[in-house]
Amino acid sequence: xxxxxxxxxxxxxxxxxxxxxxxxxxxxxxxxxxxxxxxxxxxxxxxxxxxxxxxxxxxxxxxxxxxxxxxxxxxxxxxxxxxxxxxxxxxxxxxxxxxxxxxxxxxxxxxxxxxxxxxxxxx
Amino acid sequence: xxxxxxxxxxxxxxxxxxxxxxxxxxxxxxxxxxxxxxxxxxxxxxxxxxxxxxxxxxxxxxxxxxxxxxxxxxxxxxxxxxxxxxxxxxxxxxxxxxxxxxxxxxxxxxxxxxxxxxxxxxx
DNA sequence: TTTATTGTATTATTTAGATAGTACAATAGT
DNA sequence: ACTATTGTACTATCTAAATAATACAATAAA
Numbered sequence: 001x002x003x004x005x006x007x008x009x010x011x012x013x014x015x016x017x018x019x020x021x022x023x024x025x026x027x028x029x030x031x032x033x034x035x036x037x038x039x040x041x042x043x044x045x046x047x048x049x050x051x052x053x054x055x056x057x058x059x060x061x062x063x064x065x066x067x068x069x070x071x072x073x074x075x076x077x078x079x080x081x082x083x084x085x086x087x088x089x090x091x092x093x094x095x096x097x098x099x100x101x102x103x104x105x106x107x108x109x110x111x112x113x114x115x116x117x118x119x120x121x122x123x
Numbered sequence: 124x125x126x127x128x129x130x131x132x133x134x135x136x137x138x139x140x141x142x143x144x145x146x147x148x149x150x151x152x153x154x155x156x157x158x159x160x161x162x163x164x165x166x167x168x169x170x171x172x173x174x175x176x177x178x179x180x181x182x183x184x185x186x187x188x189x190x191x192x193x194x195x196x197x198x199x200x201x202x203x204x205x206x207x208x209x210x211x212x213x214x215x216x217x218x219x220x221x222x223x224x225x226x227x228x229x230x231x232x233x234x235x236x237x238x239x240x241x242x243x244x245x246x
Numbered sequence: 247t248t249t250a251t252t253g254t255a256t257t258a259t260t261t262a263g264a265t266a267g268t269a270c271a272a273t274a275g276t
Numbered sequence: 277a278c279t280a281t282t283g284t285a286c287t288a289t290c291t292a293a294a295t296a297a298t299a300c301a302a303t304a305a306a
Binding site: 010011012046047048049050053067068069070 | 292293294295296301302303304
Binding site for chain 2: 009013025026085090092093094096097100102103104105107108113114115117
């Protein structure tokens with residue numbers, strides 16, 4: 001799967017979010033070994049330093065941990081992962097509703113519009 | 124109203140989006156005179172050059188136009204404004220659904236969760 | 247024991263965005 | 277005619293992010 005990074009935001013932030021997504025979505029499982037910094041950097045078409053910076057931050061929050069020379073692993077704390085999933089969903093929803101409101105759509109309007117969108121109506 | 128700019132994304136992009144929002148939401152009306160570059164820059168606590176850059180882009184897309192020395196004005200093309208509103212809403216919805224999907228929520232799940240959120244349930 | 251791979255650290259350079267400061271031409275308002 | 281305000285342009289500097297190029301210590305694997 002491509003990493004799909006854009007240049008409108010700091011890359012290391014996008015990497016952090018991407019890996020977080022992959023963890024909570026189950027692409028990576030608790031205890032899984034991550035590819036090495038160099039491999040990940042190459043896969044993302046990014047400088048190893050940038051990847052290292054993102055991983056260091058993920059490590060700071062406890063989502064991953066590293067074992068000197070054997071590699072880097074996803075946390076086995078499934079509760080933490082579940083909590084993160086809820087937290088990210090809450091943030092996305094809040095941010096989305098706020099933006100729509102700034103566009104002039106009330107909450108119920110937004111939901112109606114979304115349902116229409118899902119059902120494939122152009123307008 | 125505060126401009127609420129963050130440092131995670133280029134400021135001039137955030138300004139463009141903010142003014143777009145204000146236009147489609149009806150904060151500014153067609154034909155309205157905008158404050159001067161210098162005033163807007165001060166209001167946003169931003170360098171005049173940055174504000175100028177954002178306004179130049181809004182002008183390029185036709186949303187605003189400037190009359191040398193009298194000032195800058197919102198377009199009177201109400202159709203264009205309506206179209207922009209729909210376009211922005213479509214983008215927001217698509218982006219939101221995509222992000223939620225990456226988190227592991229299907230479209231119907233997302234809507235259900237949103238409805239719960241709106242009704243004030245913590246979980 | 248040797249070798250390759252791991253995470254990690256360091257220094258230098260480049261680039262885009264933002265700021266700072268100044269300047270000028272056009273014109274509305276006086 | 278004069279003045280202030282307008283958009284606009286230009287150059288220089290600063291900063292954070294990203295890249296580039298190495299280097300080193302620890303250890304799993306051979």
